Amino acid sequence: xxxxxxxxxxxxxxxxxxxxxxxxxxxxxxxxxxxxxxxxxxxxxxxxxxxxxxxxxxxxxxxxxxxxxxxxxxxxxxxxxxxxxxxxxxxxxxxxxxxxxxxxxxxxxxxxxxxxxxxxxxxxxxxxxxxxxxxxxxxxxxxxxxxxxxxxxxxxxxxxxxxxxxxxxxxxxxxxxxxxxxxxxxxxxxxxxxxxxxxxxxxxxxxxxxxxxxxxxxxxxxxxxxxxxxxxxxxxxxxxxxxxxxxxx
Ligand SMILES: Nc1ncnc2c1ncn2[C@@H]1O[C@H](COP(=O)(O)OP(=O)(O)OP(=O)(O)O)[C@@H](O)[C@H]1O
Numbered sequence: 001x002x003x004x005x006x007x008x009x010x011x012x013x014x015x016x017x018x019x020x021x022x023x024x025x026x027x028x029x030x031x032x033x034x035x036x037x038x039x040x041x042x043x044x045x046x047x048x049x050x051x052x053x054x055x056x057x058x059x060x061x062x063x064x065x066x067x068x069x070x071x072x073x074x075x076x077x078x079x080x081x082x083x084x085x086x087x088x089x090x091x092x093x094x095x096x097x098x099x100x101x102x103x104x105x106x107x108x109x110x111x112x113x114x115x116x117x118x119x120x121x122x123x124x125x126x127x128x129x130x131x132x133x134x135x136x137x138x139x140x141x142x143x144x145x146x147x148x149x150x151x152x153x154x155x156x157x158x159x160x161x162x163x164x165x166x167x168x169x170x171x172x173x174x175x176x177x178x179x180x181x182x183x184x185x186x187x188x189x190x191x192x193x194x195x196x197x198x199x200x201x202x203x204x205x206x207x208x209x210x211x212x213x214x215x216x217x218x219x220x221x222x223x224x225x226x227x228x229x230x231x232x233x234x235x236x237x238x239x240x241x242x243x244x245x246x247x248x249x
Contacts, residue, residue: 002029003066005199006082006169011050011060013043020046022223024060028169028199033191035202035210037234038220039244044203047220048173051201052084053077065168083167083198085158085175091146097157098142101129104161132163135197136190152183156190167198176206188212211235219244 004027011024021043028034036044049055051062053074061070069077078084091100105125133139136156141149149157155175162170175191176184188209191200195213204210210217211231218228221243227234234240 004029004063005065006051006171006201007063008047008051009061009063011047011057011062013046013050013055013058019223021050021057021220024220024223024225026201026218026225026228028201030199031195032215033195033200033202033213035204035214035217036220037204037207037210037217037244042220043223044220045173046223048084048171048201048203051171052082078165078167081166081168083159083162083165083170085155085162085170085172091154091157091161093145093147095146096142097133097138097144097146097149098126098129100146100157101133101142101160101164102126104132104164105129128164129160132160133157135163136160150183151179152186155179155183155187159190159194163197170194170198170200172200173203174205175202176204176209184209 006028008024008026011021012019013021024047026034026036036047038044046055050057053072057070061068063069064077064080064082067080069080069082072080092103102125105128130139130142133142136159138153138156138160141153146154146157175187179187184206191213194200202210202214214231216228217231217234218225219234219240226243227237227240229237
């Protein structure tokens with residue numbers, strides 16, 4: 001079997017008496033979308049935070065392309081190739097699309113953030129930002145204010161910002177949140193292509209998107225992975241239906 005690009009090995013995190021993630025091991029393989037689903041409070045955000053470096057696990061490890069990144073802080077993980085998009089947008093709304101992408105490229109370069117305005121004149125950083133915008137289909141909106149983009153375009157811009165880091169893997173926390181039906185449809189098509197750029201670990205409540213996109217799905221309930229399988233295996237699993245999908249299907 002192909003080596004995973006990203007993997008967690010027995011991740012655990014408790015908040016006082018509450019075990020938010022319990023011995024979680026998941027793998028993200030080249031070219032795949034692996035969705036993590038589960039009811040509210042199952043531990044999905046806690047898992048993502050441990051993978052991205054925002055939260056230190058009590059136990060377990062995270063590896064990226066075989067390298068143990070557990071001890072690295074979030075920016076170092078990002079530079080190691082972990083591309084993350086957020087549930088709540090981290091874009092600078094008053095700045096242009098290009099400025100936001102350049103800001104991402106500055107982060108990728110490891111330079112202090114205060115140099116980002118002069119960075120607009122840095123040919124390398126600008127080229128990296130323009131390339132990322134072209135890849136997400138936003139090149140013609142480079143001069144637009146971020147605030148004037150649609151929700152869906154903002155999600156694409158977030159991916160472009162992540163792309164400036166040349167990620168080996170993406171971790172996405174509810175990218176469909178706040179999008180209408182048409183926006184979700186467009187973003188679904190976009191992520192379907194993006195998986196070839198880098199595989200995607202996807203936390204998502206929108207089950208239509210999950211079942212349309214995911215090569216594999218892991219189901220998290222009370223901090224534990226209760227099943228991992230293809231969309232069909234998960235849809236028809238009695239254990240999953242009882243624990244989670246039952247009331248929706
Ligand atoms: N910083 C924290 N301090 C204390 N408890 C926390 C903290 N963060 C999360 N929890 C608790 O850990 C459990 C898992 O929460 P988490 O946000 O990871 O779940 P989730 O699956 O992402 O939920 P949702 O789908 O609602 O976003 C919940 O019971 C939550 O209340």
